[in-house]
Amino acid sequence: MTQHDTIQCVHEPFGDAFYYGPERLSTRFADDEQTRLNSGFSKATYGSxxxxxxxxxxxxxRVFIKDIDYYLFAPDRKPTSIAPSLRSATGDHLSRETARANGCTQKELSPYPTSDEPENPTVMPRAIQEMFHFTFLIRDPHYSVPSYYRCxxxxxxxxxxxxxxxxxxGYDELRRHFDYLKETGLVGPHVATRPDLSSPEAKAESDLKKYIGHEICVVDADDLLDAPAAMIEAFCKSVGLQYDPRMLQWNREIDHAVANDKFDKWRGFHDDALDSExxxxxTHKRAPKSEEEFDIEWSAKYGEEAAAMIRKTVVQNMPDYLYLKQFAMRV
Structure with a gap:
């Protein structure tokens, strides 16, 4: 919201293909063609x-993309394969360019070899994922799930x-993608602000040459709200941005104009951010609550049936959240 002079922000672009386009993986609007048409994204593919x-x-x-990782997965752990538009268009282009660079003839060129990526859990070929610098924002499901329910x-x-x-x-998908990126060298082995988690072989500079990934950068929302300046500075250091304390204030009219434009297609989900400055x-860290206190709170706000749904979702996703939290930055 403050760095629009140097950063081009793209807000949740892959949701267009996930929900509305011909390659859509979500069933949310499967029987609602009018909504898909009204969205303006009914022809969006992962390639487009x-x-x-x-x-x-x-x-x-520099392009900054904030997105939700499950947009790159078929829901409910259903098998996910490379998106057709990436396999036949973007992937083909990338494989052809790579082949030409290696001196291959036209007869040797072929479409993107999706069968060669059985470990890739997403719709996006690894060659495309190499173009991105991945970082991860996580939040305790005790807070993210009821926040989503409210919307x-x-x-x-x-x-x-x-x-x-x-x-x-989305925690299951985020964890699986995180592990894939880590295991294939697109992130890690170093963990931002966490030398205690760096693998032993990575401590020697000569050994670092075998890794092609960026360091692992995980931000926990509670840590961010407890120490925003220190966390944003650490994030900037990890991703190669120049930290400026003014990043923490977006009270100019142009900042809100930019934010309103970026958030417009997901109306209602970002009202709190748009109302903030x-x-x-x-002033105090969030006080811990017992599970019983959470249940009482959710029941009072949303009713017992909704509270039971929220509880079930929280329980299902806590292991993945706690796994990712192991890698969270510390300041």
Whole structure:
């Protein structure tokens, strides 16, 4: 919201293909063609989304993409394969360019070899994933799940047009993608601010040459709200940005104009952010609650039936959250 002079922000682009386009993986609007048409993204494919990102990058600024990882997966752990538009278009282009660079003839060129990526859990070929610098933002499901639920009931539901779907919690997909990136060298072995977690073989500079990935950068939302300045500075150091304390304040009219434009297609989900003017450190850390206290709170706000749904989703996703939290930055 503050760095629009140097950073081109792209907000949740892959949701266009995931929900609305001909390659859609979500069943949310499967029987609602009118909603898909009204979205303006009914023809969006994963390939066209990537082409849009390339156009944004052509403006000379560094591109920052905030997205939800489950947009790259078939829901409910169903088998996921490379998206057709990436296999036949973008992937083909990349394989052809790579082949030409290695002196291959036209007869040797072939479409992107999806069968060669059985370990890749996403719709995106590894060659494309190498173009990105992945970082991860996580939040305790005790807070993220009821926050999401609130957006799927009146009055916000009239704006978001979303019903509650526990499969959209997203922690399982995030963990699987994280592990794939880590195991294949696209992130790691170093962990931002965590030398204690660096693998022994990575401590020697000569050994680092075998790794091609960026260091692992995981931000926990609670840590961010406890120490926003220190966490944003550590994040900037990890991803190669120049830290500026003014990043924490977005009270200019142009900042809100940019944010309103970026958030417009997901109306209702970002109202709190749009009504804010910056990141302020909490005066006190969040007080711990017992599981019983959470249940009482959710029941009071949403009713017992909804509280039971929230509880079930939280329990299902806590192991993945706690796994990822092991790698969270510390300041």
């Amino acid at each position: 989304v990537l082409e849009g990102i390339k156009r944004e990058a052509s403006q000379g600024k 799927t009931i009146p009055p916000l539901r009239e704006i978001t047009n979303f019903y509650y779907d526990p499969l959209e919690a 910056g990141l302020q450190a909490r």
